[in-house]
Amino acid sequence: MRARLWLTVAVVIVLVGALGSIWASSVVARNDAQTSRQNFRATVLEIASTLKLAIQHEQDLVVNAGAFFVQSPRATQTDFRRWMAASETFERYPELTGIAEVVVVPAAQLAAFEARALADPAGTLGPNHTFQITPPGTRPYYCFANAALARVGQSVTPAGFDYCASALGPQFLKGRDSGEGAYLPYGNGTSKQLVVGTPIYSTGYAPKTVQARRATFIGWVGTQVTPGSLLSTALAHRANTAVTFEYIGSSPRVSFSAGVRPPGAQVMTVDLHNGWRVRTYGVLVSDSLGANTNALALLLGGLLFTFLLTSLIVVLGTSRSRALAMVHERTDQLQHQALHDALTGLPNRVLILDRVEQMMARARRDHVAVAALFLDLDNFKDINDTLGHVAGDQLLVGVSVRLSNVLRQTDTVGRLGGDEFVILSEGASLAPGAEALADRILDVLRSPFEIPASEIPLSVTASIGIAEGVRSKAEELLRDADIAMYRAKSAGKHCAVVFAPSMQTAVDEHRSLAVDLSTALEQNQFFLLYQPTVNLATGSFTGVEALLRWQHPLRGVVMPDDFIPALESNGLIVPVGLWVLNQACRQGAAWHATGHSFSVSVNVSAQQLAHDKFVDDVRRAVTESGFDPDLLVLELTETSLMSDVAAIVPRLQALKSLGVHLAVDDFGTGYSSLAYLRQFPIDVLKIDRSFVSGIADTKESAALVHTLVQLGKALGLETIAEGVESSEQRSQLLSEEVEMGQGFLFARPLDVEAMDELLREL
Ligand code: C2E
Numbered sequence: 150m151r152a153r154l155w156l157t158v159a160v161v162i163v164l165v166g167a168l169g170s171i172w173a174s175s176v177v178a179r180n181d182a183q184t185s186r187q188n189f190r191a192t193v194l195e196i197a198s199t200l201k202l203a204i205q206h207e208q209d210l211v212v213n214a215g216a217f218f219v220q221s222p223r224a225t226q227t228d229f230r231r232w233m234a235a236s237e238t239f240e241r242y243p244e245l246t247g248i249a250e251v252v253v254v255p256a257a258q259l260a261a262f263e264a265r266a267l268a269d270p271a272g273t274l275g276p277n278h279t280f281q282i283t284p285p286g287t288r289p290y291y292c293f294a295n296a297a298l299a300r301v302g303q304s305v306t307p308a309g310f311d312y313c314a315s316a317l318g319p320q321f322l323k324g325r326d327s328g329e330g331a332y333l334p335y336g337n338g339t340s341k342q343l344v345v346g347t348p349i350y351s352t353g354y355a356p357k358t359v360q361a362r363r364a365t366f367i368g369w370v371g372t373q374v375t376p377g378s379l380l381s382t383a384l385a386h387r388a389n390t391a392v393t394f395e396y397i398g399s400s401p402r403v404s405f406s407a408g409v410r411p412p413g414a415q416v417m418t419v420d421l422h423n424g425w426r427v428r429t430y431g432v433l434v435s436d437s438l439g440a441n442t443n444a445l446a447l448l449l450g451g452l453l454f455t456f457l458l459t460s461l462i463v464v465l466g467t468s469r470s471r472a473l474a475m476v477h478e479r480t481d482q483l484q485h486q487a488l489h490d491a492l493t494g495l496p497n498r499v500l501i502l503d504r505v506e507q508m509m510a511r512a513r514r515d516h517v518a519v520a521a522l523f524l525d526l527d528n529f530k531d532i533n534d535t536l537g538h539v540a541g542d543q544l545l546v547g548v549s550v551r552l553s554n555v556l557r558q559t560d561t562v563g564r565l566g567g568d569e570f571v572i573l574s575e576g577a578s579l580a581p582g583a584e585a586l587a588d589r590i591l592d593v594l595r596s597p598f599e600i601p602a603s604e605i606p607l608s609v610t611a612s613i614g615i616a617e618g619v620r621s622k623a624e625e626l627l628r629d630a631d632i633a634m635y636r637a638k639s640a641g642k643h644c645a646v647v648f649a650p651s652m653q654t655a656v657d658e659h660r661s662l663a664v665d666l667s668t669a670l671e672q673n674q675f676f677l678l679y680q681p682t683v684n685l686a687t688g689s690f691t692g693v694e695a696l697l698r699w700q701h702p703l704r705g706v707v708m709p710d711d712f713i714p715a716l717e718s719n720g721l722i723v724p725v726g727l728w729v730l731n732q733a734c735r736q737g738a739a740w741h742a743t744g745h746s747f748s749v750s751v752n753v754s755a756q757q758l759a760h761d762k763f764v765d766d767v768r769r770a771v772t773e774s775g776f777d778p779d780l781l782v783l784e785l786t787e788t789s790l791m792s793d794v795a796a797i798v799p800r801l802q803a804l805k806s807l808g809v810h811l812a813v814d815d816f817g818t819g820y821s822s823l824a825y826l827r828q829f830p831i832d833v834l835k836i837d838r839s840f841v842s843g844i845a846d847t848k849e850s851a852a853l854v855h856t857l858v859q860l861g862k863a864l865g866l867e868t869i870a871e872g873v874e875s876s877e878q879r880s881q882l883l884s885e886e887v888e889m890g891q892g893f894l895f896a897r898p899l900d901v902e903a904m905d906e907l908l909r910e911l
């Protein structure tokens with residue numbers, strides 16, 4: 150809506166701007182053309198008046214000179230020279246090249262004229278100071294110069310030159326009879342000159358009749374001028390202008406030109422009304438837009454300005470709405486971020502709690518079934534620790550995608566953090582039961598995850614806790630699902646458990662257990678059992694593994710699976726682990742002292758191995774107990790080895806240099822590759838119970854054990870099969886060339902007394 154408004158405004162501005170620019174530029178073009186025409190007209194008139202003045206000026210000169218001859222009919226060449234000098238005519242008329250009075254000499258007066266001319270010649274004389282008539286010949290009359298002066302440097306006409314016998318002759322005589330002056334071209338090319346001639350009469354003016362004019366005729370006064378200099382004065386360095394100056398009052402026509410006629414020039418003619426006409430050529434500015442650069446520049450400038458103005462207005466106009474849109478967008482983003490998990494994009498705890506509230510509100514109103522499923526991956530911590538956080542993140546994303554796909558539109562899946570997911574389901578989607586939904590979820594996670602950060606596909610399982618029905622608060626429903634999930638974990642993982650109120654008591658017990666654990670060490674409630682390891686082929690005793698037990702004052706003996714995770718999480722595993730190490734070494738040394746030399750294995754937690762101090766602990770344990778380090782085996786898990794390879798490898802080497810042996814516990818459950826294992830100075834592989842338990846029944850387990858054994862052999866390691874419970878398993882392991890075993894088939898974990906009994910029987 151707003152965008153359309155601004156678009157309309159922009160279009161209007163563009164139209165107005167463009168039309169305005171065109172209009173303004175065409176006005177400029179027209180104005181320019183008009184100005185140019187006016188200027189040209191002014192130029193033309195100026196040139197014309199300059200030339201008119203020049204012509205008058207010439208005529209004045211002729212009139213003045215004529216007056217001189219009228220007043221002094223007998224004036225000689227010398228008289229005329231004096232008059233010319235006195236009147237400074239050559240100085241005042243720079244275009245003047247010559248001036249003469251030409252008179253008619255009848256043949257009868259030729260001799261007298263000749264005598265006078267020789268004495269005071271008005272032109273050059275012939276060889277030997279002779280008066281030579283040019284052109285020669287005897288004629289009834291001659292027209293000779295009675296007085297003539299040429300500008301210094303100009304050629305002087307011979308004294309005997311007969312003007313009437315020249316090309317000028319007919320004009321001279323015509324002028325005498327008409328009483329009118331004449332303008333005549335004289336010479337040609339660049340030296341083409343203008344002769345301004347006028348007849349003079351003794352009356353001072355031209356009498357009315359031809360008769361009278363002939364009777365009073367004295368002669369002609371003529372001036373010779375270079376019109377070029379006149380014209381160039383008139384042009385006065387005007388560029389791109391040419392001028393033609395024509396006399397049309399007589400024939401032949403006289404025409405003089407100056408200046409260079411520019412291409413595409415226009416011509417303007419001015420009649421000077423004295424027989425002269427001036428044609429002036431010049432370039433006029435066209436009124437067409439394209440030919441006028443000023444107008445064109447204005448047009449383009451106008452269009453550009455319009456464009457900029459439009460852009461500015463549109464930007465200013467829309468920036469507010471854009472800013473608002475951005476604020477909305479950003480607000481939406483922030484809201485989304487606040488309510489969703491950054492990694493998977495799933496609803497987070499805040500949003501999930503809100504959805505649980507809404508779901509329970511619907512359940513109260515419509516009496517539909519509702520359920521919250523709490524899902525926790527079983528082995529995520531191992532993957533994260535061994536393959537790194539990138540792999541862990543990729544796996545979580547993969548899991549979130551599968552969960553989203555398996556659910557119905559009305560169900561919600563969210564991530565609470567870590568590897569904990571929550572699924573909310575209600576109504577129709579719960580019709581087959583919450584456990585059916587849980588099974589579907591467990592099923593969809595079954596096929597391994599292929600992620601970029603891991604070369605091998607990752608298999609994960611999950612434990613699911615289900616809480617059904619309405620609670621007074623959303624948190625309570627999630628808490629119950631969480632409790633059920635813990636129950637699923639302790640029931641062996643990879644399963645779903647529905648919450649029952651009795652579980653709450655168990656949780657409460659668990660909490661009190663954790664409290665009691667903090668004082669267990671100082672109150673000496675821990676003790677060790679020893680489970681023998683045997684040679685699978687012979688069944689002969691080879692050593693023991695020390696296993697921790699907790700003697701709880703009220704509950705009796707607590708198994709490690711029920712308290713070790715708590716020790717791990719509160720860090721007490723380090724001092725408790727040290728106690729186990731010292732206790733096992735003391736016991737081993739005591740058995741050794743009674744003549745029994747066998748290995749004692751001690752389980753080491755990742756937290757113990759994470760510090761260099763552990764090497765010192767081991768050294769002290771063997772030295773203080775006097776136990777032979779060659780008989781001490783430290784059992785390390787794959788996860789603890791992989792957590793920080795660069796730091797672990799030198800630590801293991803330090804341990805090895807103490808003389809102790811190293812074993813990889815629960816081998817096969819982690820993600821160690823052969824390449825990684827090679828880096829560690831290990832002596833023993835303990836094949837996890839989960840593989841051994843299936844070896845007699847499933848092909849997969851058999852194949853896996855085979856692979857693990859081959860791997861151990863390739864690395865030159867001793868292999869021990871854990872959890873051997875049946876003789877079938879034993880024979881199967883033997884056929885796989887596993888040398889040693891440990892399990893209930895041979896012996897349960899034994900207290901020291903039972904061990905002593907066993908040793909006595911050896
Ligand atoms: P683990 O290191 O794999 O120890 C072997 C476990 O397998 C023992 O359980 C043992 O009782 C059990 N087991 C042995 N043979 C069989 C069999 O044939 N069938 C079955 N079903 N189980 C068998 P336990 O003693 O409950 O210990 C559980 C885990 O607790 C140990 O697994 C170990 O990871 C941890 N743990 C025990 N003692 C210590 C300790 O001192 N320090 C640390 N860090 N962990 C310990």
Ligand code: CA
Nearest residue numbers: 694752784814
């Ligand atoms: Ca062990």
Ligand code: CA
Nearest residue numbers: 814815835871
């Ligand atoms: Ca084990």
